[in-house]
Amino acid sequence: MQGPSGPPGLPGPPGRDGYTNIKSAFFVALNNTYLLQTDSSIIIWDDILLNKNNHLNTASGIYYAPTSGLYEFSLTVCVPANQIASVSLCKNTENVVPLWVEGFLTAVKNQKVPVWNTASTTIVLFLHRGDRVYIKAQSRDDGDYNFKTSLYGWRYTTFGGYLIHEDN
Numbered sequence: 001m002q003g004p005s006g007p008p009g010l011p012g013p014p015g016r017d018g019y020t021n022i023k024s025a026f027f028v029a030l031n032n033t034y035l036l037q038t039d040s041s042i043i044i045w046d047d048i049l050l051n052k053n054n055h056l057n058t059a060s061g062i063y064y065a066p067t068s069g070l071y072e073f074s075l076t077v078c079v080p081a082n083q084i085a086s087v088s089l090c091k092n093t094e095n096v097v098p099l100w101v102e103g104f105l106t107a108v109k110n111q112k113v114p115v116w117n118t119a120s121t122t123i124v125l126f127l128h129r130g131d132r133v134y135i136k137a138q139s140r141d142d143g144d145y146n147f148k149t150s151l152y153g154w155r156y157t158t159f160g161g162y163l164i165h166e167d168n
Helices: none
Strands: 024-030 040-042 047-052 063-064 069-080 085-092 092-101 104-107 110-115 118-126 132-138 156-164
Touching: 063 104, 069 085, 069 092, 069 132, 092 118
Parallel strands: none
Antiparallel strands: 024 047, 024 156, 040 132, 063 132, 069 118, 069 156, 085 092, 085 132, 104 110
């Protein structure tokens, strides 16, 4: 049996005006090797390691900023031997940071040895609420310089980001 309720408690201190304390972070990878067949395409990540509050749309590969503020993003790309990768970290429609990586063959004791290669970048961006960030892969087939972007999977190619702080 429960007794009667007591009087209400004292009011708490006021909160920060306009401060929502939004948390947002994601980290994704490719498990499968990715070979781009068209001119350009947004990468759809098949291994979601973290997607705090689901601000990364896993079906489209696009991260949507939940609030205005400073964000940090990192990208690591791995390319198999004799392959090329041309990717860009994009904000809305702007290519902000391009990455170009080439895997190659080298000679070691008169034998051709495949050499895989990686490149990475980290960037801090100011985003407005609703801004989009994604990774776009490019290929080229115009007769002058032809390549198809190839990205190695097994979590060697990764993309992550998080909200550093809101803009108050």
